[in-house]
Each structure stands twice: as C-alpha cells, then as structure tokens.
Amino acid sequence: MALTSCTVPAAGKPTFELGDSEIELGIGIHGEPGRTARRWRRHGRSPRRRWTRSPPDMRWPAIWLVMVNGMGGTPLIELYIVYNEVQRYLAGQGARVTDRNLVGN
Secondary structure, three states: EEEEOEEEOOOOOOOOOOOOEEEEEEOOOOOOOOOOEEOOOOOHHHHHHHHHOOOOOOOOOOOOEEEEOOOOOOHHHHHHHHHHHHHHHHHHHOOOOOOOOOEEO
C-alpha cells in the first residue's frame, strides 16, 4: 500500500499518480504501480481489505510469515501498526503468524 508514488532518480518523476485522498494497493518493491487505487480509509481497515479480496476457495495456510515494508518512507512505529492489524486478522481466521516478522524498510 502506498500513499504516494516513489520517484526513481533516473526518471526524475513519480512512477504513477495518486489523488490526495487515494492509496495504491499492491505496489511493487521497485515502485511499480499496484493492482488498484482506492479512496483512503481510516487505519485498521486497509490490511483487511487486501485479505478479504482473496478467492473464496483459497486454502489458507495454518502458519504465515508476514512482511511489511515501508520502502524507506514510513516510520517503524506505523509499520508495526499495520503488522499488528494483519496479525490480528489472520488470528481471527484461525491462522498463526510465525515468531519471525519482517517489518522495516
């Protein structure tokens, strides 16, 4: 999820455009645009939206490794807020997150 596009130094301009009240979901690790742009909603809903869009017949693994990457622009405390929301959502689905987490930039 991104609130703004990155600017690759060689290109000198943002990779994609977002409105003031939009977020980009499913962004690429190198700044590629995501699956879709959505209106921003209050914290606590966005991680759930991503998971609830999974196919209804998807078999959920019992154990998950969760990665939350701030891509250099998000404070660590905010990344852990997102991680906590994902972890709580998965626990509600009967899944467990591994003891190892991947949270950072």
